[in-house]
Amino acid sequence: MMETICDDRRFPAALADVARAEFVYGDEGEGVDFEPYDAFDSAEETTDWLRHWTGNHELDGGDYRVFGQDGTGGLAAIWCVRPGRPLAEQPVVFMGSEGERGVVARNLSDFLWVLADGFGPAEAALYLEREARPDAALAELAERHATSPRRTAREIITEAQVEFATFSDDLDELCR
Template identity: 75%
Template structure:
């Protein structure tokens, strides 16, 4: 796989870094103990969603912009490095489950990783976590039996390879990372 970071290093420099700050977001408060996929980059844990106040604090901290609010995001997962997965209200008027899933990493990595929650389940089932979706091209399938069973029970979209899910989401929202970069101070 070829590593890349679309605007990630510039974003991290503009924010002065984010490492270590992820533990103060409150994302892990009241977790259910459900875990996600373990891969080369750590664990993505399902933690439930956070309230608007916590999300606002996180977004302000991540961007260094005290003028933002977090109303457009619902955080639901955190990896071992502090990166966060969120549902982004990128499709006005559509239900939560039909909104895109984004990842914002602890070192400035950022991107749309799936077009909706159902596709996110299929991406995880294919062995690709949100950090890998943002950092690498050429996503090789590494199916996970437990996560495949979970997706088979709960996904409402057809099974597809992670690379197709990621490509489709990035094509629909091509400027997400740049738009977030513009919010950074």
């Protein structure tokens, strides 16, 4: 069993607002493939998902707070990896249905700016080279909730990938 770093399961107000936002995928997939939830998946659902995703049935999902998915079933989650830090200061990650994965943002605040720049979790983790498509409504949401300065999605994602450079390797270590 893994030790849980963060016991907080309260759904942040910023994510509740994101859950009410409209994300348009588009006819050609040119938009954002993101279906946000209005609450975190339960601890049991998260553990079940992590065990199936890794093939390791000894794990628990306590270090993840799943808050949305893409159209293929890939999941967006807050990854509780920073001991003693609040939920909003933990990184946001994406774990795809076919094993794809990536760090999206260093914290929830930065994640809001990524959304405002037109990147969902899957696009941020897997398609960083795509063109930004700023969204005025999501920018306004980020301005209301974000505590970090506005930067481009590319800058935010790159910073997160540098800070958590071993994320993919760490996941591979959990797989059976």
